[in-house]
Amino acid sequence: MKLAETVTFGGGGLDRSAEIRGDDAKLAELFAGPEARILPMWRAKPHLRGEETLALAPVAPGHPILEHATKTAFFLGFHDEEAWFVADVSSWTPEEQDLSTLDSFVDQSEQRYPGAGDDARFAELRQSMTRLSPKDAELAAAARGLLEWHRTHPFCARCGKKSAPAQAGWQRNCPACGAQHFPRTxxxxxxxxxxxxxxxxxxxxxxxxxxxxxxxxxxxxxxxxxxxxxxxxxxxxxxxxxxxxxxxxxxxxxxxxxxxxxxxxxxxxxxxxxxxxxxxxxxxxxxxxxxxxxxxxxxxxxxxxxxxxxxxxxxxxxxxxx
The missing domain is CATH 3.90.79.10 (Nucleoside Triphosphate Pyrophosphohydrolase)
Structure with a gap:
C-alpha cells in the first residue's frame, strides 16, 4: 500500500540509535547538552503545547517538573540533532484541577504544571494524536509505550523478583536470576x-x-x-x-x-x-x-x-x- 507510512504514528523519522543505549557516559553527555529534549509524561499523557496544531513541549535538564520523575529519563533517540528523552512525572499531584474523566473512555481533561507556560499541558494522546506532526506523534507513541511497559512489568517473569531498567530504558534486568526482558509489543x-x-x-x-x-x-x-x-x-x-x-x-x-x-x-x-x-x-x-x-x-x-x-x-x- 503506497500510503502505508502516512498512518498516524508512522513515518516520523525517529533515529533510535540503539547502539548507544548501553553507553552511560554518552547518554549523560547528551542529557546535559544543549540539544537535549526531555518530554515529561504524566499518567501516560505527553506534555503538549499549541491549540489547533499541537507540538510536544519538552523541558530542559533541571526543570522543576523533573523533580517528580520516578526514574532516570529514558532515551528515545535522535531527530535531526535533537536528543530526545522521556521522564515519567506521574508522582506529581495536580491541585484544584479536573481529574473526573481520567479513567473514562474519552479523557478530555488536561493538567497544567505551574510555571510550565501558558499553553503547556498534559493531554490524552488519543485526543491529540491527529494534531501532532509525524515526528512528534512517533516520539509520543514511543514514549508512552515504553513507560507503560515499565509500569506494568516491574517484576521478573522468570523468578518474580524486582527487575531494574537497563539500556537507556529499553531493557529490564533481573539481579536475582540474570534474566533480561524487553519491551512488549x-x-x-x-x-x-x-x-x-x-x-x-x-x-x-x-x-x-x-x-x-x-x-x-x-x-x-x-x-x-x-x-x-x-x-x-x-x-x-x-x-x-x-x-x-x-x-x-x-x-x-x-x-x-x-x-x-x-x-x-x-x-x-x-x-x-x-x-x-x-x-x-x-x-x-x-x-x-x-x-x-x-x-x-x-x-x-x-x-x-x-x-x-x-x-x-x-x-x-x-x-x-x-
Missing amino acids: DPVVIMLITHGNSVLMGRSPAWPEGMYSLLAGFIEPGETIEAAVRREVFEEAGVRVGAVNYLASQPWPFPASLMLGCRGAAETDDIQIDPKEIEDARWISREEMLSIMAGEHPSIWGARRGAIARFLLENWLADRLD
Whole structure:
C-alpha cells in the first residue's frame, strides 16, 4: 500500500540509535547538552503545547517538573540533532484541577504544571494524536509505550523478583536470576472485510453508543497474519474469509499493540455474531459509510480519527488500497 507510512504514528523519522543505549557516559553527555529534549509524561499523557496544531513541549535538564520523575529519563533517540528523552512525572499531584474523566473512555481533561507556560499541558494522546506532526506523534507513541511497559512489568517473569531498567530504558534486568526482558509489543490484526460494495463493521459493548469500527483481534502463538484474520472474523461475526492481503501497520501504544491492517474478501454475507466477542456486526455500503465518515449518519459514528481503522476505511472509499 503506497500510503502505508502516512498512518498516524508512522513515518516520523525517529533515529533510535540503539547502539548507544548501553553507553552511560554518552547518554549523560547528551542529557546535559544543549540539544537535549526531555518530554515529561504524566499518567501516560505527553506534555503538549499549541491549540489547533499541537507540538510536544519538552523541558530542559533541571526543570522543576523533573523533580517528580520516578526514574532516570529514558532515551528515545535522535531527530535531526535533537536528543530526545522521556521522564515519567506521574508522582506529581495536580491541585484544584479536573481529574473526573481520567479513567473514562474519552479523557478530555488536561493538567497544567505551574510555571510550565501558558499553553503547556498534559493531554490524552488519543485526543491529540491527529494534531501532532509525524515526528512528534512517533516520539509520543514511543514514549508512552515504553513507560507503560515499565509500569506494568516491574517484576521478573522468570523468578518474580524486582527487575531494574537497563539500556537507556529499553531493557529490564533481573539481579536475582540474570534474566533480561524487553519491551512488549502485541501483534493485532485489524480487517477491512468486504463483500461486493459493503464493508463489515462491528462494535464492542464497552464502546460509546453508536460507535462502530473494523473487526480486530490478537494474533495467537504459531499463527500467521492471514490465519488470524480468518479466525477472528469467523469467531466474532461467523463470516468466512477467502483471500487476505496485508495493507499497512500502526504502532498503537494503548497500551502495547502493533496493528496489522489487512484486507479480506468475504465468501458469504451471512452474519452470526458471538455475543461474548462483540455486541453487533453489520454490512455497511459505501454510500452509508460516506454518510458515517461525514458525521451525518443518524445512529452510527465510525472509527476515531488517527486510528488505522479510519485510515483503511478512508482509503477504501477513495479506491487507494494498492
